[in-house]
Amino acid sequence: MSVLLSPERVEIQLGERSYPILIGNGLLGEPRHFDAAPAAASALIVSNTTVAPLYARALRDTLAGRFQAVHMLELPDGEAHKDWQTLNLIFDALLRHGCDRKTVLFALGGGVVGDMVGFAAASYMRGVPFVQVPTTLLAQVDSSVGGKTAINHPLGKNMIGAFYQPRLVMCDLATLSTLPARELSAGLAEIIKYGPIYDMAFFDWIEANIDALMARDPAALAHAVRRSCEIKAAVVGQDERETGLRAILNFGHTFGHAIESGLGYGEWLHGEAVGCGMVLAARLSQRLGGVDEAFVQRLSALVERAGLPVVAPALGLERYLELMRIDKKSEAGEIRFVVIDQPGSAAMRSAPDTMVREVLAQGCAS
Numbered sequence: 001m002s003v004l005l006s007p008e009r010v011e012i013q014l015g016e017r018s019y020p021i022l023i024g025n026g027l028l029g030e031p032r033h034f035d036a037a038p039a040a041a042s043a044l045i046v047s048n049t050t051v052a053p054l055y056a057r058a059l060r061d062t063l064a065g066r067f068q069a070v071h072m073l074e075l076p077d078g079e080a081h082k083d084w085q086t087l088n089l090i091f092d093a094l095l096r097h098g099c100d101r102k103t104v105l106f107a108l109g110g111g112v113v114g115d116m117v118g119f120a121a122a123s124y125m126r127g128v129p130f131v132q133v134p135t136t137l138l139a140q141v142d143s144s145v146g147g148k149t150a151i152n153h154p155l156g157k158n159m160i161g162a163f164y165q166p167r168l169v170m171c172d173l174a175t176l177s178t179l180p181a182r183e184l185s186a187g188l189a190e191i192i193k194y195g196p197i198y199d200m201a202f203f204d205w206i207e208a209n210i211d212a213l214m215a216r217d218p219a220a221l222a223h224a225v226r227r228s229c230e231i232k233a234a235v236v237g238q239d240e241r242e243t244g245l246r247a248i249l250n251f252g253h254t255f256g257h258a259i260e261s262g263l264g265y266g267e268w269l270h271g272e273a274v275g276c277g278m279v280l281a282a283r284l285s286q287r288l289g290g291v292d293e294a295f296v297q298r299l300s301a302l303v304e305r306a307g308l309p310v311v312a313p314a315l316g317l318e319r320y321l322e323l324m325r326i327d328k329k330s331e332a333g334e335i336r337f338v339v340i341d342q343p344g345s346a347a348m349r350s351a352p353d354t355m356v357r358e359v360l361a362q363g364c365a366s
């Protein structure tokens with residue numbers, strides 16, 4: 001492990017939609033790192049009211065030599081704003097500035113900004129190029145990679161969206177220095193996820209380095225971001241539109257999305273809901289015979305050490321089932337869960353409602 005001086009590069013292989021993920025320190029300020037971004041007359045940097053004051057000027061200065069006009073837009077901050085109204089602010093800005101089919105959108109922020117900018121890019125004039133500049137740990141290890149874009153609906157998480165790939169992902173690790181501790185923990189949830197579903201050696205490494213990650217040790221963060229991007233790129237490269245394998249990336253999300261929408265978006269962070277959802281999904285995996293109690297305890301302990309909740313909120317068992325039926329993996333009203341078949345390998349399975357109720361009864365606050 002070493003602190004990165006020049007960017008490391010992970011490729012996501014998707015034929016003509018392939019693109020690089022660059023990982024390094026201080027990339028935002030270096031124009032040459034944006035060489036993979038398409039050339040155009042104009043660009044629109046979309047950020048939010050928290051991130052823009054920190055990093056938008058630096059990005060704008062960096063892009064000034066590549067585009068004749070670099071426009072800026074600040075969205076309201078928060079998961080509660082991942083909606084139609086906020087999405088429309090992006091279309092308003094694109095039209096107001098006379099942006100054309102070649103205009104490049106830059107998503108500067110966490111997963112909320114990235115998911116919305118990606119969806120706007122997929123839709124404006126039926127598709128314009130976009131670049132992900134993720135500034136949260138969660139966005140660097142997961143949401144900026146793979147082309148899932150969406151907004152929420154009051155009835156269901158990420159229900160309206162498109163698969164649409166960015167042209168470049170630029171993970172500037174230096175931006176993580178300003179991230180609140182709670183958001184760092186949220187990012188760790190998606191990092192931990194890659195262990196049980198794909199790579200138990202990485203899980204072992206996270207266990208051994210969780211204190212360094214929590215302390216933002218630069219070398220530990222650099223390794224975690226790189227390995228996470230490698231795993232996500234490998235999975236998405238085999239199944240871009242989630243016809244099979246890609247669903248493993250949803251481990252913990254069936255329970256997690258129910259927590260997020262059931263509480264009203266924003267009360268629990270996405271990463272918190274996923275952390276707790278993974279513990280519930282591991283208990284379900286145990287009942288289905290994929291893992292033993294020791295594995296469930298091991299995962300739960302790591303989630304807790306990452307500063308994440310492991311007891312789910314008391315929404316009511318029937319309400320959980322109702323919320324989980326809205327999940328995109330459901331078919332003909334049957335909920336399907338990502339479960340661990342054996343440590344390091346996952347698959348999508350259905351489970352009897354009685355079993356799911358037992359798991360929830362055990363894992364929810366009373």
Ligand SMILES: NC(=O)c1ccc[n+]([C@@H]2O[C@H](COP(=O)([O-])OP(=O)(O)OC[C@H]3O[C@@H](n4cnc5c(N)ncnc54)[C@H](O)[C@@H]3O)[C@@H](O)[C@H]2O)c1
Nearest residue numbers: 050110111112113135136138139142143148175178179270
């Ligand atoms: N598309 C995908 O594949 C995918 C994957 C995982 C999650 N997601 C989505 O991503 C969203 C969660 O993303 P998130 O955890 O990044 O949340 P977020 O985008 O809400 O960002 C978290 C908070 O940190 C602030 N912030 C961002 N960068 C900062 C920085 N460098 N310094 C200080 N503050 C900073 C933001 O303003 C926000 O308040 C959810 O909507 C989730 O559904 C999508």
Ligand SMILES: O=C(O)C(=O)C[C@@H](O)[C@H](O)[C@H](O)COP(=O)(O)O
Nearest residue numbers: 142146148157158246249250253328
């Ligand atoms: O990229 C994927 O595929 C994922 O499932 C990654 C998840 O971490 C992410 O939260 C995703 O947005 C969930 O997808 P959804 O299809 O359940 O909305």
Ligand SMILES: [Zn+2]
Nearest residue numbers: 190253270274
């Ligand atoms: Zn997620």
